[in-house]
Amino acid sequence: MFIPQLFVIILVVITGAHETIAVYDPGFTSVLAPVYKHTDATNPLFSVQIMTSYVNMQFQHSYFLIDIDAPFIWHECMVQWNIYPGSCPSNNTCKSPVSCEDYECTDVRTSYSYKNPSCLPETNSSTLPGWGFCTCPVNVVNPVTGSCSQALLNWDDFTTNTSDGRNPFNGFMGAYPFAACAPSSSFESFPANVTGVMAFSSSPYALPANLYGASFKNILALCFPSKTSAPGVLFYGTGPYYLLPQSNVDVRSYLSYTPLLKQQDSFGYFISVNGIVIKKRSINVPANTTTKLSTIDPYTTLRTDIYNGVIRRFSMVTKRLPSAKPIAPFGLCYTTSTNGLRVPDIDFILQDGKKWSVSTANSMKQVTNEVACLAFVDGGATSEPPIVIGTFQFEDNFLQFNLENSTFGFSSSLLRKKTSCANFNFTLTD
Numbered sequence: 001m002f003i004p005q006l007f008v009i010i011l012v013v014i015t016g017a018h019e020t021i022a023v024y025d026p027g028f029t030s031v032l033a034p035v036y037k038h039t040d041a042t043n044p045l046f047s048v049q050i051m052t053s054y055v056n057m058q059f060q061h062s063y064f065l066i067d068i069d070a071p072f073i074w075h076e077c078m079v080q081w082n083i084y085p086g087s088c089p090s091n092n093t094c095k096s097p098v099s100c101e102d103y104e105c106t107d108v109r110t111s112y113s114y115k116n117p118s119c120l121p122e123t124n125s126s127t128l129p130g131w132g133f134c135t136c137p138v139n140v141v142n143p144v145t146g147s148c149s150q151a152l153l154n155w156d157d158f159t160t161n162t163s164d165g166r167n168p169f170n171g172f173m174g175a176y177p178f179a180a181c182a183p184s185s186s187f188e189s190f191p192a193n194v195t196g197v198m199a200f201s202s203s204p205y206a207l208p209a210n211l212y213g214a215s216f217k218n219i220l221a222l223c224f225p226s227k228t229s230a231p232g233v234l235f236y237g238t239g240p241y242y243l244l245p246q247s248n249v250d251v252r253s254y255l256s257y258t259p260l261l262k263q264q265d266s267f268g269y270f271i272s273v274n275g276i277v278i279k280k281r282s283i284n285v286p287a288n289t290t291t292k293l294s295t296i297d298p299y300t301t302l303r304t305d306i307y308n309g310v311i312r313r314f315s316m317v318t319k320r321l322p323s324a325k326p327i328a329p330f331g332l333c334y335t336t337s338t339n340g341l342r343v344p345d346i347d348f349i350l351q352d353g354k355k356w357s358v359s360t361a362n363s364m365k366q367v368t369n370e371v372a373c374l375a376f377v378d379g380g381a382t383s384e385p386p387i388v389i390g391t392f393q394f395e396d397n398f399l400q401f402n403l404e405n406s407t408f409g410f411s412s413s414l415l416r417k418k419t420s421c422a423n424f425n426f427t428l429t430d
Contacts, residue, residue, distance in 0.1 A: 072180065259351055
């Protein structure tokens with residue numbers, strides 16, 4: 001069994017009548033994992049590579065869909081009561097099941113289950129060969145298709161590299177959350193080789209709540225790559241964070257901050273948008289419009305009244321650009337040239353007047369060789385929440401979810417800082 005490295009060693013030295021307490025600094029400030037972009041599914045999706053088991057003196061890696069809304073982790077694995085060396089099939093990851101009589105089974109089902117009307121009631125009729133105790137089936141919802149299936153809650157373990165923000169270390173850190181083992185059919189429409197959903201929400205059963213370390217706090221940072229050729233990076237911890245070629249510039253210096261909002265019946269992350277500005281003209285947006293941050297939705301979705309305002313204003317400031325027939329799901333497209341398109345920023349005005357600028361790289365989606373479209377879509381007249389910011393607007397932006405003080409940090413495009421999310425140095429150091 002993998003034993004994680006010690007995080008903090010406290011030495012007590014007695015000198016006369018006084019005690020001196022010395023705290024050992026482990027040298028790392030966060031844990032990290034590579035983030036990959038996948039384009040082989042219906043929409044672009046992003047995964048994180050996590051170590052899931054220790055076999056033949058080496059860690060096995062798996063790819064998990066990044067979901068900042070999911071209440072708990074679930075992946076392709078199997079549960080069995082007796083896990084002895086050699087008892088697990090070589091092509092499977094085996095886990096110990098949670099019994100239906102355990103407190104955690106009731107807690108997950110009643111407070112942290114997926115909310116979906118297509119899900120069937122969870123029962124205690126399931127058993128496994130061996131000791132014969134009842135298992136704990138829980139509902140899981142495929143975030144790509146919306147279909148519901150059942151998985152078995154288990155005692156799980158995951159491993160990540162530690163880091164000082166510049167490189168990954170050879171040292172590891174283990175996390176031991178409850179997760180669920182799901183059959184392969186649950187991952188329909190997932191990208192190839194992605195066999196799980198990694199929950200990074202505020203739920204106590206998500207991964208962040210189960211990463212412990214005295215040297216860092218409950219802070220999640222995401223940096224999604226814009227290409228499939230090189231990974232981005234996910235950090236959990238206080239930072240600092242560094243990207244090449246500015247090896248001495250802490251990315252935190254690029255961040256602006258706005259409060260994170262709580263929403264009933266959701267473990268996801270929300271912010272407040274007070275306006276959308278395009279070339280100094282404000283779009284009519286109701287004050288304090290609840291805005292969801294999504295790692296599943298590919299493009300920013302706007303309620304119809306907000307969407308129409310954005311389209312009218314954007315069309316006006318780009319009227320000199322050659323238009324093209326819209327390509328679904330987009331409503332405004334342009335003919336591109338060899339020089340590409342440059343369009344005005346779209347600025348989300350947040351609380352305290354903070355501004356999240358969406359530049360050309362995050363507003364214009366190259367759909368074909370000849371056509372680029374505004375990457376905002378109409379969510380319908382009754383869309384709730386009214387604004388959902390999707391992953392295309394995240395690419396090459398550095399995002400920080402600080403659950404210690406409930407703030408959201410954002411950089412706007414890193415390309416303007418002459419770097420990108422694909423510029424983390426993954427070279428291992430001791």
